[in-house]
Amino acid sequence: MQYHTPTSFDDAIAIAAQADGVTRFLAGGTDVLVQMRADILTPDTLINVKGIDGVKDITRTPEGGWQIGIAVSGAEMTEHPELGRDWPGVVEATDLIGSTQVQGRCTMVGNLCNASPAADAVPAMVAAGITVTVSGPDGTREVAVEDIPTGPGKTSLASGEMITRITLPPRGENGGDAYLRFIPRTEMDIAVVGCGINLRVDGDTITEARVALGAVAPTVRLVAEAAEAIIGTTLDDAALAALAEAASAACSPIDDKRGTIKFRTHVAGVLAQRAARIAYARATGQKDS
Amino acid sequence: MALDDRKTSGFTQVGTRPNRPDGLDKVTGRARFGADVTAPGMxxxxxxxxPHAHAxxxxxxxxxxxxxxxVKGVVTRADFATGLTGENWNILENVMAGDTALYDGHAVAAVAATSALIARDAxxxxxxxxxxxxxxxDxxxxxxxxxxxxxxxxxxKSVPEGMHPNVVRYHESGHGDVDAGFAEADLVIEDHFRTEATHQGYIEPHACLATLGGDxxxxxxxxxxxxxxxxxxxAALLGIETANLRVTASEIGGGFGGKTAVFIEPVALALARxxxxxxxxxxxxxxxxxxxGPTASTSMDxxxxMKKDGTITAAQGVFRLQGGAFPGAPMEFTAMCAFAPYALKHVHQVGYDVITNRPKQAAYRAPGSPMAAFAVESVIDELCxxxxxxxxxxxxxxxxKKGTKASFGPMFDQIGLVETLxxxxxxPHYSAPLKPGQGRGISCGFWFNHGGETAVTLALxxxxxxxxxxxxxxIGGSxxxxxxxxxxxxxxPYENIRVTIADxxxxxxxxxSHGSRVTYASGLATIEAARDAVGKLCARAAAKWGIPEDAVKWENGCAVPSGPNAGDFDPMPIAEITKxxxxxGGPIVGHFEATPEGAGVSFATHIVDAEVDPETxxxxxxxxxVVQDAGKAIHPTYVEGQYQGGAAQGIGWALNEEYIYGDDGRLQNAVFLDYRIPVASDLPMIDTVIVEVPNPGHPYGVRGVGETSICPPLAAIANAVSAAAGVRLRELPMSPPRILAALERQRDG
Amino acid sequence: MSKIHVTTTINGDEVEYLCDPRETMLDVLRDRLGLTGAKEGCGTGDCGACSVTLDGRLVCSCLMLGAEADGHEITTIEGMATGEELHPLQQKFIEYAALQCGICTPGILVATKALLEKNPDPTETEVRYWLAGNLCRCTGYDKIIRAVMDTAADMREAS
Structure with missing residues (x-):
């Protein structure tokens, strides 16, 4: 395995473009090192991106959104004084990954590029409408988070391409987001189901919503029907019932060691309701319950 | 054994809670565990x-x-002894496969190299x-x-004719006439239960360092x-003489029965040779x-x-255990422990030991007993x-109680079940109010405890x-x-004793160190070795004073004349004699070698409150x-620790831990990420009550405390879930999908 | 395969070593530097027995490459006591019997020290969640949590 520590994105991309065999980028390392230890995959080329300028920065965009460096850890996001006020769901989702030890290392981009259907950060990122900047030998493009994973362990990134930046949209007025996952223990498990919801209200009425589900399909699912079920409502019981139904209907999970099809389908609806209540409370300015 | 010298009160040191002698080493990272040593040229x-279940x-x-x-060498089965029989053959076959791989993960070869990375590549x-x-x-x-x-x-030979060849041992025990007993009952409940295999889950993987020369x-x-x-x-597996192999035990990072077996050590020795x-x-x-070693999985009936007044009229159990590809699943313990807490006129139990394409089971904390308690105590809860x-x-x-004919045969001596109940x-826990959605469960548990061959020396x-x-x-502060x-x-003083685990x-x-025997058996041997040394100390004082040996007794660390007639001498402190x-007459060493057989049995009663999320x-x-009889708690803090640790493991077994095999016979969850032992945020504080009903078989009344505490939690939690959610779970673990499915079945009538 | 030259600081001392790019920090600590206080319970970040701090932040040394330490500061359990003087957490763990076998203890001590530096007054729930990645199979966590809570109280009083 070749190990590189480039100091610029250009260098990193050049190394990746020239490398033979399997290339991986090392940010938090909490997936790559596990795969190496478990003999699942040892890259031929490992590019440590942490020496690149700005990868640890969290900055406001001129539009009022946020730019987050690709090596910012979940714990650093939580510690940021303002980020969590705008996007508590995104921050909580990223800082839910693994243990305290892992939270000090894991990154949103790593979680995204590992392309696990059960990634915790991704449903929250999709719900929030986050985009990433993808750079490669042929230039740079802006891609919606939901378009990055294409299947378990697979992404739409071409060889030599890497994510160089994460952009969170401006929070704007009267918005709130939330992420919940179901795990059998209280910590340390991979999500059996995850649900991220982001919404905006006008008074008591929901005017915009995005609902994303994790671990119920080969990739994270942005469920328009679930969003429609609550838009125009005050999140009353009927809306919540419709939300749960739409969320469950959008599931096409598998039976595996972590959960059954039936269980995941049911719990997706339960989590959607619970996450919606939290996001709604945040959007309407109620204190978190 | 001189148990006429029993002491059950007036202790000056026993029952106090001093710092453990190896504490400093263990909080500074200095303690040397299995993987912490090196050797020159290693x-x-x-x-x-x-990778196959059977091939x-x-x-x-x-x-x-x-x-x-x-790369310096490769070994396969050809590098081990031939002609072994019985359990030695089983162990060798498990340590290194012969003609056939019998389970996913069965060793087939091993390689030694100059670095860990090269060995992995090789x-x-x-x-x-x-x-x-x-x-x-299954x-x-x-x-x-x-x-x-x-x-x-x-x-x-125990297996009746006509059974499948995978049934390798059979057990039957009991007394009375169960059919007559069931006829007397006002209510009879018969149910089927299953438990999945669980792993001991010690945090330290097996590790060793071996040398073996051409000599x-x-x-x-x-x-x-x-x-x-x-x-x-x-020695048997390598074909060498026992005394030529010197084995030193490292500090041990948890065992719970799983490190009573041998897995990698013969392989390291073969590579060293x-x-x-x-x-x-x-x-x-x-x-x-x-x-x-995981523990066995079970299928039980x-x-x-029971009469309306609560009298149990008869009890019967059939226990089928698989323990992997070799005989040894502890089905006789499951059968014998099942009804041990109860005085029964009519009881009958049957056990089957079944082999499968799974790893060879190893002992796990009260091997076989927790599963029986899960089934039996669940049925008793339903009856109540x-x-x-x-x-x-x-x-x-x-x-x-004392005098009861146990379900497994003998008459109980002094025991503490009633006291724990x-x-x-x-x-206060038993009568504390519950919140909505919560339920309370209780369960009893039983374990035999064990004595075993023991040798101790005490050198002054x-x-x-x-x-x-x-x-x-x-393994836990002994x-x-x-x-x-x-x-x-x-x-x-306590600080003046240096305790070593000898090689x-x-x-x-x-x-x-199994069968909760350490504080009982090594403790008994320690007491006897100390008494042996005291006898020698007294003899030296007697010689000095010119009086008979039996005219000297030992008090507060000094030799003193045994009475006014023995002579008028000042107390002679230990240091004055040893100096x-x-x-x-030379060094003073007390020693003791025996196989003590008076390990008193142990009972516990647990109370648990559980809350079930009806939506998930x-x-x-x-x-x-946890309420448990310790006989006599030598160091109460470590007794509490055993109670708490056993309860925590039982909670894991009850709710989340399981071996998950795919259709291909491969183990799906061989990492801590997916083999879900309880984490700190999963558990509440675990209250403990130490009951002390002295064991007549130990000089201070000690009973083993390490194992019984894992027996009650499985049923106690099942009973609490039943009380909280109205559904009876008869299969472990009581995972969310299983509970949710049970709730759905209940809703659908 | 060429090795990487690393210069780093471990427990306050400058240390240099050569390592294979595939070696983890845990491999380097244990096999190259003889610092065996950090333990490998799983090698995949699930048990916390290998916990160390990297520039003051708690990490699993099994999830970090040895090469990554270059130019950074690592602290291990071996650096927790000051000479003969134990850290208050170490002392309290002995007094409370907050360990049975002791294999998880170095990781838990490193983790709780990091917690108390960040949050000197944690609730029981905060301690439990902070330590969720540090598996202990012996104690049921009860005495560990009590030891941490009481040490935190003592340290607050002393400061």
Whole structure:
């Protein structure tokens, strides 16, 4: 395995473009090192991106959104004084990954590029409408988070391409987001189901919503029907019932060691309701319950 | 054994809570565990394992591996002794497969190289050609007519004719006439229960460092619960003389029964012999799950009859256990423990030991008993609920006590079940109000406890301090208990005793640290060795004073005349005697070797409050209390620790832990990420009540405390879930999907 | 395969070593530097027994490459006591019997020290969640949590 520590994105991309065999980028390392230890995959080329300028920065965009460096850890996001006020769901989702030890290392981009259907950060990122900047030998493009994973362990990134930046949209007025996952223990498990919801209200009425589900399909699912079920409502019981139904209907999970099809389908609806209540409370300015 | 000198009160040291002697080493990172040592010129080894559940090994080609720079040697089954029989053959076959890989993770070859990375790379270059055979991993499926045969001729004579060859042992016990008993009952409940295999889950993987020269002399450092057992088995598997292999037990990072067995040590020795270099072998975590002892999985049928007043009229159980590809699933313990808490006129139990394509089971904390308690105590709870009886009063009504003929045969001596039930009833937990959605469960549990071969020496130093050498590895603070007992007898400060876990070359045979035997048996031996030394101290004082030996007694660390007629001498402190040992007859050493057989049985009663999320089926344990009879708590803090640890493991077993096999017979969850032991945020504080009903078989009344605490939690939680959510879970683990499915079935009527 | 030259600081001392790029920090600590206080319980970040701090932040040394330490500061359990003087957490763990076998203890001590530096007044729930990645199979966590809570109280009083 070749190990590189480039100091610029250009260098990193050049190394990746020239490398033979399997290339991986090392940010938090909490997936790559596990795969190496478990003999699942040892890259031929490992590019440590942490020496690149700005990868640890969290900055406001001129539009009022946020730019987050690709090596910012979940714990650093939580510690940021303002980020969590705008996007508590995104921050909580990223800082839910693994243990305290892992939270000090894991990154949103790593979680995204590992392309696990059960990634915790991704449903929250999709719900929030986050985009990433993808750079490669042929230039740079802006891609919606939901378009990055294409299947378990697979992404739409071409060889030599890497994510160089994460952009969170401006929070704007009267918005709130939330992420919940179901795990059998209280910590340390991979999500059996995850649900991220982001919404905006006008008074008591929901005017915009995005609902994303994790671990119920080969990739994270942005469920328009679930969003429609609550838009125009005050999140009353009927809306919540419709939300749960739409969320469950959008599931096409598998039976595996972590959960059954039936269980995941049911719990997706339960989590959607619970996450919606939290996001709604945040959007309407109620204190978190 | 001089148990006429029993002491049950007036202790000055026993019952206090001093810091453990090895505390400093363990909080500074200095303590040396299995993987923490090195030797000059040491090689690193990796084991190659079968990815198949059942496969004939057609060919092993290690030429590419051996060609890799840094590789020093490869071993296969051909490098071990031949002609072994019985359990030695089973162990060898498990340690290194012969013709057939019997489970996913079964060792087939091993390689030693100059670095761990090279050894891992080399292992991938060893080419094994397999012919895949049909497999079975489920106990009931393995007993069915059409099940693939794991191995012909594995059954012993106990198995009735007509059983499938996978049934390898059979047990039947009981007394009375159960049919007559059931006829007297007002209510009979018969149910089927299943439990999945769980792993001991110690955090330290198996690790060892071996040397073995061409002269047949070897040294082995390893983490084990019993190094004499390792010595004996390794010598047999390598074909060397036992005394030529010296085994030293490292500090041990948890065992819970799983480190009573031998897995990697013979492989490291074989590689050391082949390469003529020290070889270090450390198991990766997935190998620990795949190839070291989980406990057995079970399929059980329980039938119990009860009168309206709560009297149990009869009880019957059928217990089918699979323990992997070899005989040994502890089905007789399951059967014998099942109804032990109750005084029964009519009781009958049957056990089957079944082999499957799974790893060879190893002991796990009260092996076999927790599963039985899960089934039996669940049925008793159902009977109480349907007959509207208080679960503690009902258990008290039927409780075994001194003089009861146990369900497994003998008559109970002094035991403490009633006392634990009374203490549970009086505990504020039992009457505390519950919140909506919560339920309370209780359960009893039983374990035999064990004595076993034990040897101890206590050598006095010239300054009157003492070096105590015991042969039972300290898995949870036992050095502190040993030092307390020695200090109590010698009348010297606790800090003046240095306790060492001696290696196999320096003491007689010591059985492994299992069966909750350490504080009982090594403790008894320590007391007796100290008394032996005291006798010698008194003799030296008598000689000095010129009076008969029996005119001297030992008090507060001094020799004193035994009475006014013995003479008028000032007390002679221990240091004054030891200072002159060399000139007065030589070193003073007390010792004791025996197989104590008076390990008193142990009972516990647990109370648990659980909360079930009706929308997801997730269960939270919100309050937990352990009440258990310790006989006499030598170091109460460590007794509490055993109670808490057993309860926590039981909670994991009840709710989340399980071996998950795919249709291909491969283990799906061989990592801590997916083998879900309780984490800190999963558990509440675990309250403990130490009941002390002295064991007549120990000089201070000690009963083992390590194991019983894992027996009640499974049923206690099932009973709490039943109370909280109205559904009865008869299969473990009570995972959210299972509870949710049960809730749905209940809603659908 | 060429090795990487690393210069780093471990427990306050400058340390240099060569390592294979595939070696983890845990491999380097244990096999190259003889610092065996950090333990490998799983190698995949699930048990916390290998916990160390990297520039003051708690990490699993099994999830970090040895090469990554270059130019950074690592603290291990071996650096927790000051000479003969134990850290208050170490002292309290002994007094409370907050360990049975002791294999998880170094990781838990490193983790709780990091917690108390960040949050000197944690609730029981905060301690439990902070330690969720540090598996202990012996104690049921009860005495560990009590030891941490009481040490925190003592340290607050002393400061």
């Amino acid at each position: 090689l690193f080894a990796t084991i190659v394992r079968s 004939r090994i057609k060919k092993i080609d290690s030429s590419k591996a051996e060609a890799l720079a840094g 292992a991938k270059l060893i080419e094994v050609e397999y012919e895949i055979l049909p497999h079975v991993t 106990v009931d499926a393995a007993m069915a007519d059409n099940a693939p045969v794991i191995r012909e001729g594995a059954a012993d 047949g002399k070897g040294e082995l450092w390893c983490c084990t619960q019993g190094h004499w057992n390792v010595q004996k088995i390794c 082949k390469t003529n270099k020290p070889v270090k072998l450390v198991m990766p975590r997935p190998d620990v799950f795949k190839a070291t 329980i039938k119990i009859g 609920r349907k007959l509207e009886l208080d679960p503690i009063e009902t258990r008290l009504k039927n409780a075994s 009374e203490a549970a009833k009086a505990h 130093s010239e300054d009157g301090t003492a070096q105590l050498a015991v042969g039972t590895p300290d 050095r502190a208990s040993m030092a307390l007992m020695a200090a109590e007898e010698l009348g010297i 196999t070359a320096t003491l007689g045979y010591n059985e492994v 002159r040992m060399g000139a007065t 089926g997730k269960t939270s344990v919100v309050r937990y209390t």
